[in-house]
Amino acid sequence: MTQQGVRWTADQVLALAPDAASRKAGSKLGAAGPWSEVGSSDDGTVWGLCKGSGSKPYQTVVDIADASGPAYKCSCPSRKFPCKHALGLLLLWAGGDAAVPTGEAPAWAGQWLAGRRKRAEEKKAGDISGSPSGAADPEAARRRAERRAERVTAGAVELEQRLADLLRAGLATAEQSGYGLWEETAARMVDAQAQGLAGRVRELGAIPSTGPGWPVRLLEECALLHLLGQGWLRRERLPDALAATVRSRIGLPASADGPPVRDRWLVLAQYDTADTRLTTRRIWLYGTDSHRTVLLLSYGAAGRAPELALPVGLALEAEVSAYPGAGQLRVALGEQFAPPAPTAIRPRGVTTSQAAARYGDALRDDPWLESVPVTLGRVVPTPDGDSWQLADADEDAALPLTPAARSRPGLWRLVALSGGAPVMVFGECGHQGFTPLTAWPEGPGGGAIALC
Numbered sequence: 301m302t303q304q305g306v307r308w309t310a311d312q313v314l315a316l317a318p319d320a321a322s323r324k325a326g327s328k329l330g331a332a333g334p335w336s337e338v339g340s341s342d343d344g345t346v347w348g349l350c351k352g353s354g355s356k357p358y359q360t361v362v363d364i365a366d367a368s369g370p371a372y373k374c375s376c377p378s379r380k381f382p383c384k385h386a387l388g389l390l391l392l393w394a395g396g397d398a399a400v401p402t403g404e405a406p407a408w409a410g411q412w413l414a415g416r417r418k419r420a421e422e423k424k425a426g427d428i429s430g431s432p433s434g435a436a437d438p439e440a441a442r443r444r445a446e447r448r449a450e451r452v453t454a455g456a457v458e459l460e461q462r463l464a465d466l467l468r469a470g471l472a473t474a475e476q477s478g479y480g481l482w483e484e485t486a487a488r489m490v491d492a493q494a495q496g497l498a499g500r501v502r503e504l505g506a507i508p509s510t511g512p513g514w515p516v517r518l519l520e521e522c523a524l525l526h527l528l529g530q531g532w533l534r535r536e537r538l539p540d541a542l543a544a545t546v547r548s549r550i551g552l553p554a555s556a557d558g559p560p561v562r563d564r565w566l567v568l569a570q571y572d573t574a575d576t577r578l579t580t581r582r583i584w585l586y587g588t589d590s591h592r593t594v595l596l597l598s599y600g601a602a603g604r605a606p607e608l609a610l611p612v613g614l615a616l617e618a619e620v621s622a623y624p625g626a627g628q629l630r631v632a633l634g635e636q637f638a639p640p641a642p643t644a645i646r647p648r649g650v651t652t653s654q655a656a657a658r659y660g661d662a663l664r665d666d667p668w669l670e671s672v673p674v675t676l677g678r679v680v681p682t683p684d685g686d687s688w689q690l691a692d693a694d695e696d697a698a699l700p701l702t703p704a705a706r707s708r709p710g711l712w713r714l715v716a717l718s719g720g721a722p723v724m725v726f727g728e729c730g731h732q733g734f735t736p737l738t739a740w741p742e743g744p745g746g747g748a749i750a751l752c
Contacts, residue, residue, distance in 0.1 A: 307644070308611060313390040313408075315612040315750040316370065317571060318380045318605035329388025332399060339393065339403035341695060344639065346393045346400060350385045350439070352376065357668040361387045361409040362393075363416060365639045369610045373412045381605050448493050452550060455492025458530040459485065459501070463526055471515045475508040482506075495551030500525050524668055541626035542665070548625050549668050556632035559620030563587035565618055566645055567610045567735035568726045571752040574602070581606040584673055584726070584737070585631075586647045587618070593647070593673045594620055608633075612738055613748030614640035627665030629673065646724060646740055649677020652699045653690040655729045668687040671730030678722035678742070681715050690734055695721040700733040708750030714739050717749055727751075 310330070317323035321383075336357065338348035344365025349357035362382075363371040372386040382390075393400040393559065406414065462485055464540075466474060482505025490496035507518045533536065533548040538546065550556060552565060568584040583596040598606035610616065619634035650658070656675040662672045679690040682698070688706055691698040705711060718724055719737055727736040739749045 307396060308390070308394050308614070308745055310391055310394055311747065311749055312611040312613050313387060313394055315547050316382055316390075316609045317387055317614045318382070318572060322380055322382075322384055325384035326387025326391065327384075329384055330391030330395075332392065334451055335389070335392060337406065338389070338403070340400050341395060341402065341405055345405055345409065345413055347405055348389050348392070348400070350388065351550050359408055361390050361405075361412055362390060362480070363413055364390075366527070368636065369608055369640065371416060372493070372562050379604055382609070382706045399744045409660060419453065427487075436582055441530055448552070451492045452497075452552070455489050455494045455497060455566040458488060458492075459497060460526065460529050460533075463522055464531075466522065474518060479505045493551075496549045497525070497528065497551065499551075500507050500528070527667060528668055539626070540626070543591045543667050544624035545626045545628065547665075548623070548628070554624055556621040556623050556630075558620040558624075558631070558700055559661075560621050560634050561587070561590060562617070562619045562637075564615050564643070564645075565593075565620070566615045567612050567649065568593070568675075568748075569608060569645065569750070569752060570612055572605060577602050579605055581608065581627055583610055585610075586675075588615065588643070588645045591648060593629065593675075594622070595629045595673070596620075596633055597630060613642070615643040615645065616640040624751055625666070626670070627662050647726060648723050649675045651695055652676060652679065652690065652697045653695065655699060655734070659729050659731075669730075669733070671728035671732075672709065673726070674734075675724065675726045675730040676734075680720065680722055681711070690725060690736070699729065702730075702733040705733070705735045705748065708752065713749060714751055717741055 309655055314323050314326065324475050334351040334583065336349045336351070338346075339536060340346045345363055347359075348363040350360055351357050358374055358376045360374045360376075370390075372380070372382045374383050376383055378384070387706070399540040413703075416494040416501040423740055441572055482501055486498040486505070488496075489501055500521070504518065504521050505520065507514055507521060510517070528546065528549055531542075532550055535543045535546055544554070565585040565587055568586050571582045572579055572581050574580070579600040581600070582600045583598070585594050586592070587594070596608070598608040605646060616636060617638045619632035620629060622633055623630045655676060656673060659669075659672045676690060676692075676699075678693040682689055682691045683697075684700065688701045688711060689698040690701065700709070713722070714725070714736055722741070722742050724740040725736045726738045727734050734744065737750070737752050739751060740746050
């Protein structure tokens with residue numbers, strides 16, 4: 301946001317919520333009742349005091365003008381970012397000047413904001429100076445990389461043996477041995493510093509006894525895991541791009557070394573996945589000039605949402621740099637030239653047949669790819685027996701929704717938005733079907749509706 305008069309929509313605010321509980325709690329605080337001394341400034345700051353259970357109200361302030369997305373500060377004890385009070389304050393601000401008038405920030409809000417911007421300037425100055433004193437010893441880094449590669453190779457060889465033992469004994473033994481064997485194998489891959497192999501082994505162990513056809517699914521995953529292990533063991537014979545993909549799938553770290561691409565990036569979708577160790581945030585961006593769709597990943601410790609948050613439907617002018625790998629869509633966010641702001645631009649849409657073909661083409665570069673980002677131009681959500689599908693409005697074809705998509709409340713938002721008419725839908729298209737993440741009504745003027 302660059303002008304105070306430009307307000308976000310409620311949907312764009314709620315898309316920042318770290319989880320459904322925060323979204324619900326924040327919505328309840330989006331009215332004037334619990335708030336006092338609220339205000340906003342022309343430089344993109346919103347503040348207010350929210351009455352809580354204690355004697356002192358919570359001090360809440362949001363820096364909307366931050367180029368990398370809104371930043372929050374609240375005196376409440378919540379570990380979520382943004383907390384329900386920040387969401388409620390932004391919802392109140394989205395209602396217009398009558399709810400949150402323009403004024404001068406109180407001292408407590410101004411101090412936090414001044415400190416933030418001072419640190420940002422110091423960091424930028426440090427990045428520009430590029431002090432060589434902290435540079436790593438390249439020879440030491442090379443030796444560490446060699447030692448890790450040796451451990452990964454030992455882990456890949458051991459995994460190949462375990463897969464061979466499984467197939468020799470028969471897939472039925474996987475059901476009898478239980479999950480413990482796979483967890484032990486995953487732990488061995490962690491010891492080998494092959495986190496990617498460990499993750500795929502855990503997925504393998506969760507397949508037995510999961511319903512009809514599980515042996516087929518288990519065999520498919522075994523084949524992909526075998527292919528990845530063989531790719532690592534024969535990486536010197538692979539083309540450079542495919543070898544980089546194998547290293548990435550194995551779990552080796554890499555730096556974004558692609559040339560910076562400056563564009564106005566539309567935020568297509570944002571959602572989190574979590575396990576016991578880590579929360580991963582996926583943010584899909586669409587370059588309005590380059591027409592590229594790219595992925596930002598950010599991480600938070602278990603139980604904490606990542607700090608980077610970009611509201612769906614807004615656009616930011618920034619540079620991104622690609623990570624190495626064949627068909628790699630992941631990028632690193634570089635310099636940002638303006639904070640996120642509303643835009644009427646939408647991504648280019650394709651048919652359901654073209655979406656399926658796009659996933660097939662992408663598998664040539666990355667056989668382990670679960671899905672690709674796709675915008676469907678004109679589709680109608682329709683029931684298909686006990687399931688749902690997105691039927692193409694202009695051809696006799698459809699994409700089934702994934703099991704995960706069918707269980708989310710976003711499906712009903714999509715059905716309500718469509719009402720039987722075609723809509724534009726962005727999501728992830730893969731071997732299990734299509735997962736809708738964001739939708740737009742047909743015709744100009746309708747804003748993005750987050751579905752996740």
